Amino acid sequence: MSTTTTAPVMTQPTSSLARSSKFRAFAITFSISGPVIYCVIQHLNYPLVTYWPAIERLVWGLEAARPNSGPNMLWYGWTLTTIIIAAALGIVAMLIPERITKKIPLWLVWVFPILAIPYVVYSLMYWWRLAARQ
Amino acid sequence: MRSLISTNTFWTLWLFVHLICALGLLGALTHQAMAVALPVRKPAAGIVSRFRAVPAAGYATAVCVLYVITFLIGSFIYTQYRIAIRIPLEAQHYYKTGGFFDFKEHVASLGLVLLPAYWYFWKNAQNPEYDNARKGVTLVLAAMVWFLFIVGHVLNNTRGFAS
Numbered sequence: 255m256s257t258t259t260t261a262p263v264m265t266q267p268t269s270s271l272a273r274s275s276k277f278r279a280f281a282i283t284f285s286i287s288g289p290v291i292y293c294v295i296q297h298l299n300y301p302l303v304t305y306w307p308a309i310e311r312l313v314w315g316l317e318a319a320r321p322n323s324g325p326n327m328l329w330y331g332w333t334l335t336t337i338i339i340a341a342a343l344g345i346v347a348m349l350i351p352e353r354i355t356k357k358i359p360l361w362l363v364w365v366f367p368i369l370a371i372p373y374v375v376y377s378l379m380y381w382w383r384l385a386a387r388q
Numbered sequence: 389m390r391s392l393i394s395t396n397t398f399w400t401l402w403l404f405v406h407l408i409c410a411l412g413l414l415g416a417l418t419h420q421a422m423a424v425a426l427p428v429r430k431p432a433a434g435i436v437s438r439f440r441a442v443p444a445a446g447y448a449t450a451v452c453v454l455y456v457i458t459f460l461i462g463s464f465i466y467t468q469y470r471i472a473i474r475i476p477l478e479a480q481h482y483y484k485t486g487g488f489f490d491f492k493e494h495v496a497s498l499g500l501v502l503l504p505a506y507w508y509f510w511k512n513a514q515n516p517e518y519d520n521a522r523k524g525v526t527l528v529l530a531a532m533v534w535f536l537f538i539v540g541h542v543l544n545n546t547r548g549f550a551s
Contacts, residue, residue: 271511272507272508272512278508281504281508284501285503285506285525288498288500288501288502289498289502292498292501296494307467307468307470308471324471325470325471325474325475327466327467327470329466329493329497336497337500337501340501344504360517361520361521361524363502363521364525364527364528365524367499368528374495378490378491380487381484382487384483385483385484385487388481388483
């Protein structure tokens, strides 16, 4: 008696991007370095841009608080800086021979974002201290 | 568009679109996470088995597109949040709520950078070399999206629609 299975049918990737070893190097390097870069950039406070929503002003780099301008937003800048640096590293990885990039441990892709969470929680200490004082 | 409708309606509509995209993303990623965590080996009988038995690989591009769209709309709404929501939240001493929203923004960025590897692993689902990494990154991304959704939902209840 035969048994049918509903396990997903695995076929060869149809997209040329998915078959490309260079894209593999880019994607894995980008995703591994991204969480690390994000934490470092946020810690060192290197936003690519600063946005002032109250006056709809966008400036390059970090612009500290100014009178009568409302709050500034740095998160866009941190994210953009992270994407640019991670993409640059990904492009460098594309230039490295495949025999070297194949050795990058794939589990780092999901371990680094988990390791980033405690740092992110710590970086929000301002909020937790205010909450604790209540 | 802002001259045709009130400011409140304008932002409420964007918040609603953000919610719809987030729901689609949440559904697709939860299907995938269940499919990799508890793969179905026998014909799907019950509703839970059928939920796990979806052709998960086909969701990868949709998840990436939905994540980016939801992220971009959320980034747009964030400008209004910073002025109209966060300042009153701080004034009313809702510090944990404010803190969790900042936590959400960081998690959203961490999730965004995972997408290239996530997409690549799923597009090469026939390659057993990527099985563990695909499972790990899908479960982490699904946990992140659930976190983003729940924090967004709680924040909306605190000061969201029509506030």
